[in-house]
Amino acid sequence: MMDILFVLLRASRNVNCKGLAMFAPPVYISNRTRSARVATIFLDRDGVINENRSDYVKNWQEFRFLPGSREAIARLTQAGYRIIVCTNQAGVARGSIPASTVEDIHQRMADEIARAGGCIEKVYYCPHAKDAHCSCRKPMPGMVLRARDELGLDLSDAVFVGDSISDVRAGLAAGIHSVLVLTGLGVEQLRDHYHEANGPFLVTMNLKHAVESILQGLHVSESSQTAFKYSYASLFERAKYTDALGAVASL
Ligand SMILES: [Mg+2]
Numbered sequence: 001m002m003d004i005l006f007v008l009l010r011a012s013r014n015v016n017c018k019g020l021a022m023f024a025p026p027v028y029i030s031n032r033t034r035s036a037r038v039a040t041i042f043l044d045r046d047g048v049i050n051e052n053r054s055d056y057v058k059n060w061q062e063f064r065f066l067p068g069s070r071e072a073i074a075r076l077t078q079a080g081y082r083i084i085v086c087t088n089q090a091g092v093a094r095g096s097i098p099a100s101t102v103e104d105i106h107q108r109m110a111d112e113i114a115r116a117g118g119c120i121e122k123v124y125y126c127p128h129a130k131d132a133h134c135s136c137r138k139p140m141p142g143m144v145l146r147a148r149d150e151l152g153l154d155l156s157d158a159v160f161v162g163d164s165i166s167d168v169r170a171g172l173a174a175g176i177h178s179v180l181v182l183t184g185l186g187v188e189q190l191r192d193h194y195h196e197a198n199g200p201f202l203v204t205m206n207l208k209h210a211v212e213s214i215l216q217g218l219h220v221s222e223s224s225q226t227a228f229k230y231s232y233a234s235l236f237e238r239a240k241y242t243d244a245l246g247a248v249a250s251l
C-alpha cells in the first residue's frame with residue numbers, strides 16, 4: 001500500500017515538474033502520503049549544477065551546465081528524491097543582476113533539467129549582500145528551514161550538496177548530512193577551509209559521484225566521511241595536487 005501511495009506522490013510531483021517546476025507546490029494525495037518519508041536533496045547551484053563564475057552568472061547565456069549534472073539530478077528524481085536548489089545570489093544586492101533575471105535563469109535551468117528527466121521542485125535564492133547578516137545566506141540554514149516549512153519536507157534523511165564549506169555548514173546547521181563536491185570552488189574550499197565545518201561531511205569528486213554515494217548510503221557513514229576528509233587533508237598537506245584534483249573533478 002505504501003508503495004502505491006509513494007508512486008502516486010512521485011507521479012503527481014512529476015506532473016508539476018513539467019510545468020512551473022520552480023514554483024510548483026507539492027501535491028499531497030492524502031494525509032498518509034504527507035507523513036510518508038521521502039528524502040530530500042538540497043543542491044547548491046554554482047559549481048555544482050553549472051560552472052562557477054567569479055563575476056556571477058548574469059544571464060542565461062553565461063549559464064553552463066557542468067558535465068553530467070543534469071543526468072545526476074535525473075538519477076535522483078528517478079530514485080524518488082525531492083530536489084531543492086538553494087543558492088546565494090548576492091549579485092542582486094550589488095546590482096549586478098536583477099531578481100527577475102535570476103528567476104528567469106532558474107526557470108530555464110529547471111526546464112533543461114526536466115528535459116533530461118530530472119525534477120527541481122523549487123529554487124530558493126538569497127538576494128542579500130554578504131554583510132547584510134540575513135538568516136538565509138549560507139552558511140546560515142535559513143533557505144533549508146524555509147523549504148522544510150513551506151514544502152513540508154522531512155529532513156531526517158536529507159542531504160546538502162555544495163562546492164563551498166558554507167554549503168556544508170548550512171547543511172550541518174540545519175541538522176542534515178552534507179557533501180562537498182570538488183567541482184567549482186570545491187578543491188580550494190577543501191584545501192583552505194575544511195576545518196571551518198563543525199561536523200563530519202563527505203567529499204566526492206562531482207555531483208555524479210555525490211549521487212552515487214548518496215544512493216549507496218555513504219553520506220551517513222561517519223567512517224567514510226572521516227576517511228575522505230583526512231585522506232584529502234593529508235593529500236593537500238603533502239603534495240600540490242590541487243590542479244590535478246580540479247581536473248579530475250570535472251570528468
Ligand atoms: Mg557554489
Ligand SMILES: [Zn+2]
Binds near residue numbers: 126134136
Ligand atoms: Zn539572505
